[in-house]
Amino acid sequence: MRIPGFLNRIVPGAIALLMLTYSCKDLNKGSEDISIARVNSKYLYLSDVAGIVPAGTSSADSIEISKRFIESWIKKQVFLDHAEKNLSVDLKTFDKKIEDYRNSLILFAFESEYVRTNLDTLVSEQQVQAYYEKNQGDFRLKDNIVKVSYVKVVPDAPQQEIIRKLIKSTEAADVQALEEYGSQHAVNYFIGGEYWILFNDLLREVPIQSNNYDQFIRTTKYYEMKDENFKYFLVIHDFRTKENISPISFEKENIKSIILNQRRHEMINKLHNDLYKEAVSKGSFEIFK
Template identity: 35%
Template sequence: MAIIFAGCSTENTDEPLASVGEKVLYRSKVDEILPKGISAEDSISMSNNYIDKWIKQELLIQKADENLSIDQKDLREELEEYRNSLIIYKYKNELIKQRMDTIVTNQQIEEFYNNNPSNFNLNYSIVKATFVMIPGDLADPELVKSLVADTSPEGLDELRDYCGQYAKRVNISADEWISFQMLEKNFPNKVEDDETFLTQQKLYEMNDSNYYYIVSIHDYKLTNDLAPIEFVRNNIKNLILNQRKIKFLKEIEENIYTEGVRKKKFRIYDTKTN
C-alpha cells in the first residue's frame, strides 16, 4: 500500500518514508524523481508510486537473498564483465564522437545507391499525391479539381488557403514521397489492389453521406520498384555511417593491439607440456 504524505519537507532532516528489513528509503531519494513545478496532488501520486515500487523491489531482493545459495549470489564475475563492457562502450562512443568522420556527401549517397540497387526495392507502394476531404454541403468539385491540378508553388498556396477554410482533412504531398497505405487510410473505402488503383488514372473523386473526397496522384512507385533516391536518402546516409563506424572501430581495435605488441603490454604463455 502506498504511503501518502504531503509535499516536500521544509525541514533539514532527511526523514525516512519506508523500510524493508534494514533498508530505509528517505525523502531526499523520492524528491529526486519529482519534476520541478509539479502540483501537490501529482507530487503525492508520483511519490506514492515510487514508494510502492521501491518496497516491492526490496522485498523481492530480500526473498532472493534468502533463497539463493552463496555461489548463486556471487556476482563478482558478472559485475566485472558488465563494468568492462560498459567502459569499452563508453570509450568507443567517445572516440566516434571525437575522431570519426560523420559527413556524408550527396555524391557518396548517390554512389552507394547506384552500386546497391537491389537493397532499395520498395516493400510497399509510395506516391506523390494530394488528398482533400471536404464536407459535402461545402464542396465545389470543379473548383477543387482546378486547385488540385495546379502543383506550382502559387497553386499549392492557393489550395492550402482554400483547405484552411473548408477542408476537414488534407494531405498535400506533391513534392514528397509518402506511403500509399498512409494516404489510403483517409479514403471512405478500402483499396483492394494498389497497382490497379494507381495505374488506372490520376484523379479520383469519392463521396459518402457526409463528405466529398478528391485524390490526385502526381507520381507513384509500386511494391518491388526501385525506390527513388530522395525517398531512401536518410536510410543510405545511416547505412554509410554504420559501415564507417564498423570499419573505424575495427581499426581502433587493431591499432590498440599493434600498440600492445610494440610496447610489450601483454604476454601469451606457452602451456605445452614436454
C-alpha cells in the same frame, strides 16, 4: 514483511539525528561513514540514505522516507542472501556472466561516447548518390509508394469546383491557391507532388474503394469520392509499385543511416586495432607458453 519493531523505534531518533549531524557534504569530505542497518554481512550506510530525502522535506516525512528505504533495502538483501544460498547454477559461472555483462556495459558506454564525440555525421548528396547507384538491388520496394495531392473536406464545403481545377494543375500559382483553400476550408490536405509516401499511409486518409490497389495506382490519375462524413479529391502524380527499385529520394534518409552505421563500425574497429598495436609497442601484455 514489515520493518522490524526495533527499527521503528530506532529510525525516528537515530536516522533523523544522524542525517542532521552528518550532511552529504560532510561524508564527501571523508568523514567516517556510519552503518545504520545490517543483513548478515552486508551493511547499509548513512551515505546511502542521506541523498534520498528531497530538500525542504519535513522531519516527519524525512523519517518515513528513510524508514521505507531501509525496509526496502533489508527485503532486497534478505532475498539476495536466500537466492545465493539456494541458486542451482554454479556461482563461479554466474559470477563470470555478471563480469562479462559488466564488461559489455563498460565497452558499450565507452564506444558510444567515443563515436558521439568523434564521428563525422555529415553525409553529402554525392555520397548518397554513389551508395545508391552501387547498391540499387538492395532497394526494392516492399510496398507501393505514390506522389499525390489530396484534399479532404466536409460534404458542403464551399467552392468544390475550385478544388477540381486547382488540384490537377502543376502551375505554381494554382498550387499556392490550393494551399490557401486547404488551410481555410479543408479537414485535411496534402499538396505533395514532390514527395513519395507509402500508399498504405494514403489509405488512412483517403478510403479508396478498389478491389485491386495495384491496378488503381497504375490507371488512376484523378479520383473523387464521398462517404458519410467527408468528400475526397485525389490526384496521383507518380507511382512505384512493390518489387520495383525504390527511387533515391525515398531512400535518402535510409542510405544516410547505413553510411553512418558503416562509419561507426569502421571507427570502432580502427580504435580496437590502434589500441592493440599501442599495447604491443609498449609491451603491455605477454602470452605465456
